[in-house]
Amino acid sequence: MNAYLIAGIVLILFLLILLFLLKKRFISSGRGNHLEKAAKNGRATEKQDTLLRSYFRGLSYILSNETDRALVEFIKVAQMSSDTSEIYLALGQLFRNTGEVDRAIRIHRNLLLRSSLPDDITLQTMFEIGLDYKKAGLIERAGRTFEELHEKFPTYVDALQELGGIYEMCREWDKAIKIQKKLAELSDNSDSDNILAHLTTEMAKEAEQAGKTSKAMTLYRQAISINKNCMDAWLHLGDLQLKKGKEQEAVNSWTKAFEINPDLAKLVVGRFSQLSPEKGKKRKDDFFQSCLDTYADNIHFIFCYINFLLDVNRTDEAADWIKRVMFTNPDAAEIFPVVARLVKSTESCKQYQPFLQEFFTIYKPPLKPYQCRQCGYQLDEVVWKCPKCAHWDTIGPR
Ligand SMILES: [Zn+2]
Structure with missing residues (x-):
């Protein structure tokens, strides 16, 4: 204890x-x-x-x-x-x-x-x-208790918050949204619109999975109109646009998502592999060129760029960027995989030998790659709501 x-x-x-x-x-x-x-x-x-x-x-x-x-x-x-x-x-x-x-x-x-x-x-x-x-895992009974409590004392904020959390756990998004709206009326939570946008995005994803694409499209746009900085909504809107064959619109939505949180560049750039081979390469190149000036100091964006350079066999350029980040961010989680890719991509590593020696001297294996800004919880992938402290949009690369 x-x-x-x-x-x-x-x-x-x-x-x-x-x-x-x-x-x-x-x-x-x-x-x-x-x-x-x-x-x-x-x-x-x-x-x-x-x-x-x-x-x-x-x-x-x-x-x-x-x-x-x-x-x-x-x-x-x-x-x-x-x-x-x-x-x-x-x-x-x-x-x-x-x-x-x-x-x-x-x-x-x-x-x-x-x-x-x-x-x-x-x-x-x-x-x-x-x-x-x-706590006992009897979620339905917990839900019924908080519902009853809400009926008896409609303005009891703590019960509403718990009830909202339970609807989220049960993926009952429409109910969770109603509760969130009531909470916004009752308490002064500046994050309220953001939470509403996330819940609406979750509802949209479910509609999309059920094949209701036009409903999903409306809901993604609705989420963005509630909070134009809801990164998840932009990402999934882009995915859906791509599914409908609107490649440029998809790239625009993803770019929008990137600008909201460049630290999560990986989520955006990872989607580029779905683009058509012929136009895709040009679109990727355009994306990186247009962002390079503004985001050259963002290590997470730069790692995406290095991986892109390695994808298109621009090995020397990749090596230059790796050398640069090795000195600015030697303990970044993503550094080892790109060095490994660089070694694999060349016939002989002779030309990179001095810097590889130096790299392995200073390299420290990373802990988990993502972490919650609010509570420090570490995890392997991005989630929008921290599993530990339940804040939204606090997870980022370490
Ligand atoms: Zn947290």
């Missing part, structure tokens, strides 16, 4: 108990005559002592990872007072986060059975149950 997690939960529980005890003391000191008050205070102190003992025992069990025993102690604490919903909620979270989802669900359900539970606690308990189901 994660040490920070334990520390966090312990702190929350501690504050809750402290708050609870202070409240009791405050209430008990405010009424009755002196004798009655003293007797009451005595009983209250005794009860508080028992509470504190159970509570600290519970804490020490958590710290020694004996969650069963911790639960027994915390249940004692909870039974000694009716005002302990928050403690139950924190306990449920504790069990969910340590993987004991069944327990978490039981605690939360028991809490819901209480009569006269305040609205805010009902809301949070239902939300926690939804998270429990999600």
